[in-house]
Amino acid sequence: MQSAVRMTGIVKRFPGVVANDGVDLDVRPGEVHALLGENGAGKSTLSNILTGLYRPDEGKVEVNGQVVNFASPKDALHAGIGMVHQHFRLVETFTVAENVVLGEDDAPFLMNQQAVAARVKEISDRYGLAVDPSARIWQLSVGEQQRVEIIKTLYRGARILILDEPTAVLTPNEADVLFATLRAMVAEGRTVIFISHKLDEVMKVSDRVTVLRGGRTVGTVDTANTSTRELASLMVGRSVEFSRVTRVNRADNSTTVLELTDVTANDDRGRVAVQSVSLTVGRGEIVGVAGVAGNGQRELAEVIAGMRGCSSGTISVAGRTVQSGRARVAIDSGVAHIPEDRLHTGLASSHSVEDNMALKNYRSREMSPFRMLRRKAIREQATGLVDRYDVKTPNTSTPVRLLSGGNVQKVLLAREFSAMPKVLVAASPTRGLDVGAIETVRDRLVEAAEGGVGILLISEDLDEIMSLADRILVIYEGRIVDDLSAVGADRQRIGLTMGGVAQETVR
Ligand SMILES: Nc1ncnc2c1ncn2[C@@H]1O[C@H](COP(=O)(O)OP(=O)(O)O)[C@@H](O)[C@H]1O
Numbered sequence: 001m002q003s004a005v006r007m008t009g010i011v012k013r014f015p016g017v018v019a020n021d022g023v024d025l026d027v028r029p030g031e032v033h034a035l036l037g038e039n040g041a042g043k044s045t046l047s048n049i050l051t052g053l054y055r056p057d058e059g060k061v062e063v064n065g066q067v068v069n070f071a072s073p074k075d076a077l078h079a080g081i082g083m084v085h086q087h088f089r090l091v092e093t094f095t096v097a098e099n100v101v102l103g104e105d106d107a108p109f110l111m112n113q114q115a116v117a118a119r120v121k122e123i124s125d126r127y128g129l130a131v132d133p134s135a136r137i138w139q140l141s142v143g144e145q146q147r148v149e150i151i152k153t154l155y156r157g158a159r160i161l162i163l164d165e166p167t168a169v170l171t172p173n174e175a176d177v178l179f180a181t182l183r184a185m186v187a188e189g190r191t192v193i194f195i196s197h198k199l200d201e202v203m204k205v206s207d208r209v210t211v212l213r214g215g216r217t218v219g220t221v222d223t224a225n226t227s228t229r230e231l232a233s234l235m236v237g238r239s240v241e242f243s244r245v246t247r248v249n250r251a252d253n254s255t256t257v258l259e260l261t262d263v264t265a266n267d268d269r270g271r272v273a274v275q276s277v278s279l280t281v282g283r284g285e286i287v288g289v290a291g292v293a294g295n296g297q298r299e300l301a302e303v304i305a306g307m308r309g310c311s312s313g314t315i316s317v318a319g320r321t322v323q324s325g326r327a328r329v330a331i332d333s334g335v336a337h338i339p340e341d342r343l344h345t346g347l348a349s350s351h352s353v354e355d356n357m358a359l360k361n362y363r364s365r366e367m368s369p370f371r372m373l374r375r376k377a378i379r380e381q382a383t384g385l386v387d388r389y390d391v392k393t394p395n396t397s398t399p400v401r402l403l404s405g406g407n408v409q410k411v412l413l414a415r416e417f418s419a420m421p422k423v424l425v426a427a428s429p430t431r432g433l434d435v436g437a438i439e440t441v442r443d444r445l446v447e448a449a450e451g452g453v454g455i456l457l458i459s460e461d462l463d464e465i466m467s468l469a470d471r472i473l474v475i476y477e478g479r480i481v482d483d484l485s486a487v488g489a490d491r492q493r494i495g496l497t498m499g500g501v502a503q504e505t506v507r
């Protein structure tokens with residue numbers, strides 16, 4: 001059978017990195033072909049080459065058996081290749097129909113808007129891409145905007161569609177709807193290249209999988225003949241354990257370490273972001289907060305960490321009310337924090353690993369008259385932590401900004417846990433990390449809970465919450481809309497409440 005896409009020996013160099021280092025990819029017509037790899041594996045670069053955004057330094061690209069040399073995305077589109085990027089390229093103030101025709105060769109605004117709307121509707125009906133052609137982009141949810149991008153590529157006649165990490169912005173239920181759309185497209189003979197680093201999604205939607213690691217093709221396998229475990233080890237180059245984390249100690253709910261009562265707080269623009277939130281975390285308990293990004297999670301974490309004041313309500317740690325909006329007060333009362341934005345709010349990125357690890361106890365040490373001793377103590381502490389947290393760094397005086405994301409996160413965890421907190425607020429602690437680093441971070445969280453730390457785990461990754469938490473809260477538009485035990489929790493119900501469907505109607 002002739003390949004829909006065949007890329008052979010693709011090399012693409014950027015200053016200082018070889019993003020694609022001899023990649024081979026062979027995609028059959030009418031299949032969903034997943035391109036799987038960790039962050040930085042070279043997936044986006046490869047797809048940008050296929051869509052004419054980049055030119056390869058070496059290698060050959062064939063589409064339907066013809067060698068092609070695309071100079072622009074327009075060339076690629078002429079060959080039937082369309083791409084849905086990670087970041088959408090829509091004009092906010094235009095309607096769906098206007099966006100769909102935008103950039104077409106023949107003057108778009110002279111075209112019959114009704115005809116366009118009718119065609120958009122036809123495409124959206126055929127593939128289950130529900131969206132109103134006359135709605136303006138700013139009125140749409142992220143999931144709907146993504147549908148517009150897909151409709152746009154289909155409208156232009158793409159036979160081969162590339163979607164770059166399309167589920168990163170979706171709720172689990174929206175992702176399932178997208179998968180149905182992808183299956184509908186291949187059922188009609190189109191070809192889909194689905195880029196992801198999420199194993200379960202790849203297992204769910206693809207026919208075959210090509211795994212990239214470090215800019216090279218590791219292999220291509222039939223989805224039906226592989227497993228998440230095999231894919232994980234292909235992706236990271238060694239075997240990975242994936243079992244549900246079993247915990248030694250169960251949570252001790254009789255001792256509450258964190259309690260929020262009716263807490264309300266604003267976001268940076270002065271709008272209410274956290275609304276009358278009441279919650280408790282017991283000693284040794286991991287409480288997950290599930291939700292789609294932007295529903296008040298960041299503000300909630302900041303309020304608990306003392307980085308944001310609340311407009312009403314109270315926060316208490318280990319039974320004592322703490323003044324809101326004072327980071328030092330929160331730290332002194334035993335609150336540790338892993339922020340979303342590790343490099344900017346979490347760490348001093350141009351400072352060394354050892355200085356960052358010492359940052360929390362800096363004040364007391366600064367008072368010390370024995371500066372030399374202090375340096376030695378800081379270094380010794382850092383050396384121990386680097387070892388225990390498996391931080392891959394040349395040495396402890398390396399600036400944090402030179403470390404990879406996973407290692408940055410380990411530095412942060414090491415520092416926060418070494419302060420012996422009572423409570424840890426962790427915001428998306430494994431987001432963007434590779435599988436190996438995810439394991440280390442999760443193990444350390446569980447270990448801390450077993451040692452009695454109460455953890456509030458805020459994450460968009462429902463699998464992560466399901467595998468670590470004892471109890472799950474769902475946040476939507478700043479409110480806690482559901483509260484359930486993690487054991488036997490119903491994913492579908494959580495997914496729906498995350499998407500704003502009222503909990504009573506879900507049951
Ligand atoms: N435009 C660019 N300039 C410089 N380096 C880049 C550029 N695009 C990607 N890279 C680098 O190439 C490597 C592969 O990146 P990418 O293709 O984005 O990987 P993935 O999509 O698998 O996460 C990374 O090391 C990345 O930093």
Ligand SMILES: [Mg+2]
Pocket residue numbers: 043044045164
């Ligand atoms: Mg990418």
